[in-house]
Amino acid sequence: MSKIVKIAIDAMGGENSPKKIIDGILTSLKSNSENYFYLFGNESEIKKQLDKNKSLNKYCEIINTESVISDDEGPLTAAKKGKNSSMWKAIEAQKENKCDITLSAGNTGALLVISRLLLSTIQGINKPALAGLWPSKNNLNVMLDLGANIECNEKNLLDFTIMGSALYKSLFNNITPKVSLLNVGQEEIKGNEIIKKTFSILKEKKTQNFNFAGYIEGNQIMDGDTNVIVTDGFTGNIALKTAEGTANFLTKNLKISLNKLSMLLSYYSLKKFKERLDPRKYNGAILLGLQGPVVKSHGATDYIGFAYSIEMCNKIVKSNLIEKIKTHLIDIDH
Amino acid sequence: MSKIVKIAIDAMGGENSPKKIIDGILTSLKSNSENYFYLFGNESEIKKQLDKNKSLNKYCEIINTESVISDDEGPLTAAKKGKNSSMWKAIEAQKENKCDITLSAGNTGALLVISRLLLSTIQGINKPALAGLWPSKNNLNVMLDLGANIECNEKNLLDFTIMGSALYKSLFNNITPKVSLLNVGQEEIKGNEIIKKTFSILKEKKTQNFNFAGYIEGNQIMDGDTNVIVTDGFTGNIALKTAEGTANFLTKNLKISLNKLSMLLSYYSLKKFKERLDPRKYNGAILLGLQGPVVKSHGATDYIGFAYSIEMCNKIVKSNLIEKIKTHLIDIDH
Numbered sequence: 001m002s003k004i005v006k007i008a009i010d011a012m013g014g015e016n017s018p019k020k021i022i023d024g025i026l027t028s029l030k031s032n033s034e035n036y037f038y039l040f041g042n043e044s045e046i047k048k049q050l051d052k053n054k055s056l057n058k059y060c061e062i063i064n065t066e067s068v069i070s071d072d073e074g075p076l077t078a079a080k081k082g083k084n085s086s087m088w089k090a091i092e093a094q095k096e097n098k099c100d101i102t103l104s105a106g107n108t109g110a111l112l113v114i115s116r117l118l119l120s121t122i123q124g125i126n127k128p129a130l131a132g133l134w135p136s137k138n139n140l141n142v143m144l145d146l147g148a149n150i151e152c153n154e155k156n157l158l159d160f161t162i163m164g165s166a167l168y169k170s171l172f173n174n175i176t177p178k179v180s181l182l183n184v185g186q187e188e189i190k191g192n193e194i195i196k197k198t199f200s201i202l203k204e205k206k207t208q209n210f211n212f213a214g215y216i217e218g219n220q221i222m223d224g225d226t227n228v229i230v231t232d233g234f235t236g237n238i239a240l241k242t243a244e245g246t247a248n249f250l251t252k253n254l255k256i257s258l259n260k261l262s263m264l265l266s267y268y269s270l271k272k273f274k275e276r277l278d279p280r281k282y283n284g285a286i287l288l289g290l291q292g293p294v295v296k297s298h299g300a301t302d303y304i305g306f307a308y309s310i311e312m313c314n315k316i317v318k319s320n321l322i323e324k325i326k327t328h329l330i331d332i333d334h
Numbered sequence: 335m336s337k338i339v340k341i342a343i344d345a346m347g348g349e350n351s352p353k354k355i356i357d358g359i360l361t362s363l364k365s366n367s368e369n370y371f372y373l374f375g376n377e378s379e380i381k382k383q384l385d386k387n388k389s390l391n392k393y394c395e396i397i398n399t400e401s402v403i404s405d406d407e408g409p410l411t412a413a414k415k416g417k418n419s420s421m422w423k424a425i426e427a428q429k430e431n432k433c434d435i436t437l438s439a440g441n442t443g444a445l446l447v448i449s450r451l452l453l454s455t456i457q458g459i460n461k462p463a464l465a466g467l468w469p470s471k472n473n474l475n476v477m478l479d480l481g482a483n484i485e486c487n488e489k490n491l492l493d494f495t496i497m498g499s500a501l502y503k504s505l506f507n508n509i510t511p512k513v514s515l516l517n518v519g520q521e522e523i524k525g526n527e528i529i530k531k532t533f534s535i536l537k538e539k540k541t542q543n544f545n546f547a548g549y550i551e552g553n554q555i556m557d558g559d560t561n562v563i564v565t566d567g568f569t570g571n572i573a574l575k576t577a578e579g580t581a582n583f584l585t586k587n588l589k590i591s592l593n594k595l596s597m598l599l600s601y602y603s604l605k606k607f608k609e610r611l612d613p614r615k616y617n618g619a620i621l622l623g624l625q626g627p628v629v630k631s632h633g634a635t636d637y638i639g640f641a642y643s644i645e646m647c648n649k650i651v652k653s654n655l656i657e658k659i660k661t662h663l664i665d666i667d668h
Contacts, residue, residue, distance in 0.1 A: 074521075137583070147518055150526050184481055184571040187408075192484050192568060218575030222583040234526060235572050237518040238565075241552030242573045246580040249471070249556040250611070254588070257607035258600060266592060266600050273591035277584070 004036050005317045007310065008090040008099035011041035012068040013106020014299040014306075018042075021105070022049035022056065024306030029059060035314055038099055040065050041086040065089045068106075071299060075109030079117055087111060091118045094292045100317040103284075103309060105297035112148055112287060119290040122322070124329045127152070128289030129160050129233070130296070131167055132240065133282035137224030140282055142168045142177070144230065147237035148287070154197040157181070157230055161202060162328045163288040164228040165210035170319035171312070176210060177227035182235060183215040190215065198230075209328045247277075280305035284312045293321055338370050339651045341644065342424040342433035345375035346402040347440020348633040348640075352376075355439070356383035356390065358640030363393060369648055372433055374399050375420040399423045402440075405633060409443030413451055421445060425452045428626045434651040437618075437643060439631040446482055446621060453624040456656070458663045461490050462623030463567070464630070465501055466574065467616035471558030474616055476502045476511070478564065481571035482621070488531040491515070491564055495536060496662045497622040498562040499544035504653035505646070510544060511561035516569060517549040524549060532564075543662045581611075614639035618646040627655055 009025075011018040018041055025037055036059055039046050043064035050056050066084040073082075082088050087106050094102045095118045104111050112130070121128060131144035144164045149156060161179050168177040181198060183191040188199065195215075202212040213226055218239060221229060231239070258266070279298075283305035287294040293316050297309040343359075345352040352375055359371055370393055373380050377398035384390050400418040407416075416422050421440050428436045429452045438445050446464070455462060465478035478498045483490060495513050502511040515532060517525040522533065529549075536546040547560055552573060555563060565573070592600065613632075617639035621628040627650050631643040 135583075150518065182572060184484065184568055218572045218577075219579035219582070221576060222579050231572075234518055235569060238516060238552045238569055239572050239576045242555060242576045243552075243580040245553035245556050246577040247584060248553070249469075250581060250584050253610055254607055257610060258603040269592040273588055276587055276591060 003318070004034055005101070005314050006036050006038065006099040007313050008038045008040065008093045008102045010087040010090045010102070010104035010106050011039040011046050012065075012086040013104040014297060014301070015105075016302070017105060018046045018049055020301075020303040020306055022046070022052075023303030024310060025060065026053055026056060027303055027307035028310040029056075032311065032314060033059070035059065035310060037061070038063060038090070038093060040090040040093070041068070063089060063093070069110045071107050073107055073110060075107070075113040078107060078110035079113045082110065082114065088114055088118075091115055091294065094294075095119055101293045101295065101313045103295045103297060103313050105299050105301065105306065108147075108296055111294065111296055115287055115290055115294045119292045119294070121289055122291060122325060122329070125159050125163070125289040127156050127159065128287055129156075129163060130285050131164055131288050132285040133171075134221060134229070134240075134243075135277060135282060136222045139172070139224070141221065141226065142171070142228045143221070143236060143240070144288065145233035145236050146240050146285060147233045149233040151234070152194065152232035154194050154201060157194070157198040157232070158201055159289065160230045161210065161212075161228070162332060163325050164230060166321060166324040166328050167286060167288060168228050169209070170321040170324055171315055172227075175227075176208065178213045178225070179210045179228040179230060180213045180216040180226040182221070182229055182231035182239065183217065186215050186217065194232075205332055207328075207332050209331055280308055282308070284309035286312070286316065288325065291322065293317070337652070338368055339435070339648050340370050340372065340433040341647050342372045342374065342427045342436045344421040344424045344436070344438035344440050345373040345380050346399075346420040347438040348631065348635070349439075350636070351439060352380045352383055354635075354637040354640055356380070356386075357637035358644060359394065360387055360390060361637055361641035362644040363390075366645065366648060367393070369393065369644065371395070372397060372424070372427060374424040374427070375402070397423060397427070403444045405441050407441055407444060409441070409447040412441060412444035413447045416444065416448065422448055422452075425449055425628065428628075429453055435626065435647045436628045437631060437647050438628075439633050439635065439640065442481075442630055445628065445630055449621055449624055449628045453626045453628070455623055456625060456659060456663070459493050459497070459623040461486065461493065462621055463490075463494050463497060464619050465498055465622050466619040467505075468555060468563070468574075468577075469611060469616060470556045473506070473558070475555065475560065476505070476562045477555070477570060477574070478562075478622065479567035479570050480574050480619060481567045483567040485568070486528070486566035488528050488535060491528070491532040491566070492535055493623065494564045495544065495546075495562070496666060497659050498564060500655060500658040500662050501620060501622060502562050503543070504655040504658055505649055506561075509561075510542065512547045512559070513544045513562040513564060514547045514550040514560040516555070516563055516565035516573065517551065520549050520551065528566075539666055541662075541666050543665055614642055616642070618643035620646070620650065622659065625656065627651070
């Protein structure tokens with residue numbers, strides 16, 4: 001039997017929790033029973049959900065916690081007052097090596113701050129970054145930073161390149177990724193000073209762990225020609241949210257334009273379209289650069305989205321992501 | 335009879351020119367005959383197109399020029415070598431007050447550099463900006479800067495606010511716009527130092543010319559709750575291109591998913607969908623901050639898109655955009 005992956009789950013974070021958390025675990029167990037779940041949160045609420053399916057008890061342990069960090073809490077207040085929260089206790093368990101990874105659908109800002117407080121950074125990394133999966137023509141890209149660091153220098157962007165490549169290899173069968181820097185043009189002279197410096201550094205790096213492919217522009221993110229897209233957290237966050245907004249706008253307009261009859265006639269085609277682009281399939285942003293991996297599920301996702309983020313946690317631990325990042329750092333003579 | 339708007343057109347810029355230029359003029363004349371066109375470019379090529387419809391001669395004058403700036407020319411080389419080009423000569427005619435506005439579908443970088451070289455900036459404005467129209471739930475937004483200035487300070491962002499509001503009023507019946515700053519969150523403490531400083535400045539400004547509505551995030555650009563979106567040229571360019579890429583990706587996937595039968599059955603609905611979001615309807619980015627207005631048409635647009643950008647030029651001149659910007663500057667005690 002393979003090694004069991006121990007996942008610390010903030011069972012109270014996100015909409016509709018803990019119900020969707022438990023339903024997500026149940027769904028994930030259908031395809032993978034190699035995980036064990038430590039569920040942090042209100043014991044009676046979690047137990048009520050677990051009792052609906054007795055088979056779950058074999059895979060779960062509840063750790064009762066006293067409070068929940070709400071979505072509108074500021075990250076610093078949350079970190080200050082949240083020491084007894086489900087989120088804090090989950091990360092603390094990971095810090096004490098009781099678990100391999102933490103998963104939460106709760107307050108993103110609080111998760112970033114508490115993770116940084118409790119888990120130390122990997123030696124050589126100055127700023128941890130938030131990485132996400134982005135659909136493209138061929139498969140999925142890794143993109144980072146999605147908002148953890150508003151201002152980044154060339155050293156940070158180099159770190160993101162190294163960590164993003166390690167993540168890509170962890171999630172996609174150890175394939176060596178093509179890495180691109182997000183910029184406003186493709187010529188070497190384009191962009192601000194920090195991007196130009198990062199370009200020169202990456203151009204000179206000799207490594208087996210990634211292939212640097214230069215700059216890409218915003219309209220090329222989904223072209224499928226590159227695997228890891230590196231940018232600062234401000235730009236990455238704006239790009240990610242602009243893409244989300246555009247997708248919502250288009251699908252709403254499509255619904256308005258299609259009348260009931262053509263909706264009915266195109267039912268299966270539209271279903272296929274929706275399935276191809278289902279955001280639940282790439283639910284989960286990964287905080288990279290700490291001694292332990294932390295995964296943030298979308299707060300509004302349902303149990304299926306949550307099951308996908310459990311699968312992501314399993315892959316990250318089994319592929320030894322943190323060790324991969326350390327090896328990449330040494331390899332590149334960082 | 336109303337005042338005739340004199341438009342200097344770089345008739346050689348963009349794909350399929352000068353044919354699409356002349357066809358665009360013909361289309362625009364069907365709804366508005368208040369423009370007169372100075373066509374800069376290869377006389378015989380332009381004449382060949384004009385001769386297809388003799389009625390056009392009444393509205394057009396050809397000025398023969400010797401060269402064309404190609405799309406892959408660097409902006410500085412273009413400015414250095416391009417003194418006899420159709421683009422240069424068109425802007426030069428505007429500088430000499432022979433025309434009210436310049437329109438080009440050619441090389442964007444070259445157009446920005448040559449415009450700045452030939453036309454002086456409005457007193458009080460440090461950096462001209464490129465503004466564009468962006469579809470939203472309710473109508474169209476103005477967004478700027480879309481890429482003219484990679485790095486901007488709070489003074490620049492304030493200038494963009496003033497110029498963007500004047501443009502919005504020019505294009506949309508003098509309606510006082512709501513202005514928002516693009517950021518990674520909506521709380522006052524979010525973002526980098528420059529954005530926070532701009533927020534404080536705008537919060538204190540008392541003016542009748544715009545209403546400051548705070549921050550918006552990338553996913554809210556198309557919500558229709560705001561009219562003018564202000565950002566630096568790096569972020570604006572990434573956001574614009576990411577939105578374009580996302581829209582292309584989705585429509586391509588929709589085509590793949592819909593089989594031939596459902597395409598046929600949904601023909602009119604899909605046509606309606608396409609029409610609602612037709613990017614030709616908001617073709618044209620406006621370079622703001624110079625003593626004369628310059629409009630950049632998308633290089634790849636067709637004659638219909640070009641006709642829309644002619645209509646935009648007409649509105650800009652007739653609404654006295656440059657005077658509006660100057661009045662806004664004085665009003666805000668800049």
